[in-house]
Amino acid sequence: EVQLLESGGGLVQPGGSLRLPCEASGFTFSSYAMSWVRQAPGKGLEWVSGISGSGGNTYYADFVKGRFTISRDNSKNTLYLQMNSLRTEDTAVYYCAKDPTRGYSGTYLDYWGQGTLVTVSS
């Protein structure tokens, strides 16, 4: 059974940093691209970032470029999202999700974690 478990969320001040891990199990982690998608309170879904199965290729939404970094440790079956220079508008539930292919292509996400809430506020 595929399982994705995010953690690391919490309250952070504007300008601060946070790192979100997502532990994966139930599939060969290195064989699949992964993504982060966020959802602001009461709002819709918003793609944030994607990474290939090898970790060699990364992709970002314009609104996080230069501030967020996606990475993965295939030896630990863990995906990460390093978030720097956080803004109040980054407040959201952050979901990690599995792609159906090894190379990231912006296609569908077949499994999602339960999400972790990040609140950016002073």
Next chain:
Amino acid sequence: QSVLTQPPSVSGAPGQRVTISCTGSSSSIGAGHDVHWYQQLPGTAPKLLIYDNSNRPSGVPDRFSGSKSGTSASLAITGLQAEDEADYYCQSYDSRLSAAVFGGGTQLTVL
């Protein structure tokens, strides 16, 4: 403002059929990119409902179906049930943005 446009809400009585539209542009759906649909029950994570325009993952009832034409796509739900009450999101890819894009979501109410 979402790149893909969905109606904010739709409703129907139990047993009825409802459709949810998803309108894109020449750089997203109109460029030939596939459309996918997700169901998000209250307080839960999104779940893949339809992929590659019209395919259902294992376990998704055949009451749910998808189609795509031109710059738009649709999700149809037949034989509405109370448990279908949820938010539904379409997703595609936008070549101009080089990014996956979502619709703003449609809240389905079963009357």
